[in-house]
Amino acid sequence: MEKKLLIEVEKKIITVRNKKVILDSDVAELYDVLTKEINQGVSNNPEKFPEGYVFELTEDEKNEVVKNFDHLQKLKFSPQLPKAFTEKGLYMLATILKSDQAVDTTIAIVEAYAKLKELSRVIVEVP
Numbered sequence: 001m002e003k004k005l006l007i008e009v010e011k012k013i014i015t016v017r018n019k020k021v022i023l024d025s026d027v028a029e030l031y032d033v034l035t036k037e038i039n040q041g042v043s044n045n046p047e048k049f050p051e052g053y054v055f056e057l058t059e060d061e062k063n064e065v066v067k068n069f070d071h072l073q074k075l076k077f078s079p080q081l082p083k084a085f086t087e088k089g090l091y092m093l094a095t096i097l098k099s100d101q102a103v104d105t106t107i108a109i110v111e112a113y114a115k116l117k118e119l120s121r122v123i124v125e126v127p
Helices: 003-012 025-032 036-046 059-068 070-075 087-094 100-127
Strands: 014-016 020-025 054-056 083-084
Touching: 003 020, 003 025, 003 100, 014 059, 020 025, 020 100, 025 070, 025 083, 025 100, 036 083, 036 087, 059 070, 070 083, 083 087, 087 100
Parallel strands: none
Antiparallel strands: 014 020, 020 083, 054 083
């Protein structure tokens, strides 16, 4: 896995509802597929995405992320409410997406979340 991809994944992780998530459009960009394909995968495999794995943003949440994250400006005029994938949801998504790009991206996602957990432990431990 290349470091550049890990950095790209880290940039896409945002906090919504006190959860670290990646929005469907960013997931699609990372996996080099259309957002529609990501959401079709979820719709076609509902058993893989129980509550807490993926959730739809409210209109207010969508407006908030558009306001606070420059890379999400493209969502401003979208009629669709974005879906947010939690870490668990991203792991399940990886079981659906099959390609060399998907393997590299999934590894980068795993590494990025592990790094976030390590950082949060270090921050908590510092007196």
